[in-house]
Amino acid sequence: xxxxxxxxxxxxxxxxxxxxxxxxxxxxxxxxxxxxxxxxxxxxxxxxxxxxxxxxxxxxxxxxxxxxxxxxxxxxxxxxxxxxxxxxxxxxxxxxxxxxxxxxxxxxxxxxxxxxxxxxxxxxxxxxxxxxxxxxxxxxxxxxxxxxxxxxxxxxxxxxxxxxxxxxxxxxxxxxxxxxxxxxxxxxxxxxxxxxxxxxxxxxxxxxxxxxxxxxxxxxxxxxxxxxxxxxxxxxxxxxxxxxxxxxxxxx
Numbered sequence: 331x332x333x334x335x336x337x338x339x340x341x342x343x344x345x346x347x348x349x350x351x352x353x354x355x356x357x358x359x360x361x362x363x364x365x366x367x368x369x370x371x372x373x374x375x376x377x378x379x380x381x382x383x384x385x386x387x388x389x390x391x392x393x394x395x396x397x398x399x400x401x402x403x404x405x406x407x408x409x410x411x412x413x414x415x416x417x418x419x420x421x422x423x424x425x426x427x428x429x430x431x432x433x434x435x436x437x438x439x440x441x442x443x444x445x446x447x448x449x450x451x452x453x454x455x456x457x458x459x460x461x462x463x464x465x466x467x468x469x470x471x472x473x474x475x476x477x478x479x480x481x482x483x484x485x486x487x488x489x490x491x492x493x494x495x496x497x498x499x500x501x502x503x504x505x506x507x508x509x510x511x512x513x514x515x516x517x518x519x520x521x522x523x524x525x526x527x528x529x530x531x532x533x534x535x536x537x538x539x540x541x542x543x544x545x546x547x548x549x550x551x552x553x554x555x556x557x558x559x560x561x562x563x564x565x566x567x568x569x570x571x572x573x574x575x576x577x578x579x580x581x582x
Contacts, residue, residue: 510540
């Protein structure tokens with residue numbers, strides 16, 4: 331019955347708070363009832379993509395428990411994001427779609443048979459398009475590419491410009507890596523947390539993976555619930571949050 335300030339599904343994220351950060355790990359798989367409900371709606375979704383079909387019930391639950399001024403962020407790659415956009419339009423409504431953010435990175439091998447795929451897509455939806463949390467003053471500022479004499483004042487050049495819907499950010503590397511294959515950069519998640527929630531808000535990640543979203547919330551004084559059924563993910567998160575107070579819940 332609790333309502334959350336923000337949600338995240340699949341590999342993206344949303345909401346942590348108080349002086350002693352607290353995390354709840356919840357083990358949650360896909361039940362037969364989930365499949366039956368999801369397959370009933372398969373007229374819209376590609377039947378070959380079981381992963382996407384199984385998401386529908388989670389999106390519906392996300393919408394139900396989301397606070398009126400809260401947001402949902404969903405990240406996926408180019409292969410399936412368009413199906414999920416149609417699904418979220420159906421659940422939230424097209425007027426609740428705010429942005430498609432492109433997370434671009436320049437790392438890894440290059441294709442010799444097509445344009446190399448070096449970006450992921452992040453969809454942002456709100457519960458109420460007339461009233462939602464958005465802290466403009468928390469947006470990162472980046473330098474102007476060129477010193478355009480006469481076009482941009484020195485004051486503006488020194489301040490930098492706010493980000494657009496294209497975010498250049500390398501994949502996880504160096505000391506930040508914890509060994510989990512799909513780990514996401516803290517910088518991107520902290521940007522979302524700071525701009526789209528308030529201190530003390532409660533956030534949720536349905537597919538927590540390496541726990542990056544939880545750490546982004548913890549560092550910015552938000553409460554967070556993390557859900558994953560992968561045993562490797564649970565082990566990684568236990569190590570990551572060993573210095574925090576948390577509760578572990580299991581369906582078993």
